Amino acid sequence: LIAALERMDAMLDLLQGAQIRAFAGTFDSVPxxxxxxxxxxxxxxxxxxxxxxxxxxxxxxxxxxxxxxxxxxxxxxxxxxxxxxxxxxxxxxxxxxxxxxxxxxxxxxxGSDHPAVGRVLAGGRDAVERVRPFLVDVDPEVAQQTELAAMLRDVGALVLLAEAPEDYAPLLDLPAEERAREERARYGASSAVVGGYLLGVWGLPAPVMVAVARQTEPPLEDGTPQALLARALAPREAA
Known part of the structure; x- marks a missing residue:
């Protein structure tokens, strides 16, 4: 019950943003x-x-x-x-x-059998490898949730690729910040926010959905999956 309430609270935070409300009206349905x-x-x-x-x-x-x-x-x-x-x-x-x-x-x-799917999945595997050095001496539950968020970091991109393959696939070639801006312009929300929201809908833990939704943002709180994932991704994302 506590986990469900935490997930609902995190989802409400996302729903209060114009981004995810705009995305919800973009497609007829979500997966x-x-x-x-x-x-x-x-x-x-x-x-x-x-x-x-x-x-x-x-x-x-x-x-x-x-x-x-x-x-x-x-x-x-x-x-x-x-x-x-x-x-x-x-x-x-x-x-x-x-x-x-x-x-x-x-x-x-x-969704999609588009050739770009393999590339998106590879990004999740790479994120897991990048975050592991940050998990030494971290609480086991936090470490597991962080790895889970790393593996699922691009689930929103998979959804957008499934919904609009020809329109979305070219965005995968853009630098991270430019891609996020273009996602917001076209679909109303970045793929990170879409992914975090859907993970909440599908019942994954609140710390995981928050970490995915805010994966490139400054850490909200030290020692959380969101902070650990954001720090692991920041060097290359900013390059």
Whole structure:
């Protein structure tokens, strides 16, 4: 209940801004995760949820299974032998990482097969690597939320790419600040704000949605996922 209230409070902060209200009126709808995604999220939100229960849900959905197994078998994990079991993949990746993967998979399913999708996803992987040096000696829960926000930092870009692929794809070639300005001009909100808002709609923790929405802004409070992610991204974003 506390987490839900925190998420609602963070979403209200975003909704009070003209940016996200303008975005909400730009498209007929925003991506809605599948029923299988909702079932998987219910297991992830259950304090008694287990990798076995989650695997039973994910295993019945080809898209989610593929997303989880692909990452478990990637260089990100670095195993010497292939992972063929969804349950083993979940155990290796951890529940929070699986939540992030399923969120991205849900957006892709409802969206685009545009060639630029791979480039956007690579940006999330790069952000995870960039933020990790900032997580030494950080509270484990904050560290997990920060990594989650880093992986999902471009989920708003995926949504915009899905909704308007030919219009949005060229913006990916622009420097970060110029791209954000152009996003606001065309769609009413930056991809970061869009992503943060949607993560709240989809039930991710408030610190994660705030970190994504304000990823390039000055830190609101030291030691938070937003502060850690903003600092990790700042050097290259400003270059």
């Amino acid at each position: 809605t995760p599948s029923s299988a995604y909702a079932e998987a999220m219910a297991v992830l939100d259950d304090p008694e949820g287990t990798p076995a229960r989650l695997a039973a849900v994910i295993g019945g959905d080809a898209g989610m299974s593929t997303a989880v197994l692909r990452v478990a078998n990637s260089a990100y994990v670095g195993l010497s032998t292939p992972v063929a079991s969804v349950q083993r993949a979940i155990t290796l990746l951890g529940m929070d990482m699986v939540r992030a993967l399923l969120t991205v998979a849900g957006v892709l399913r409802s």
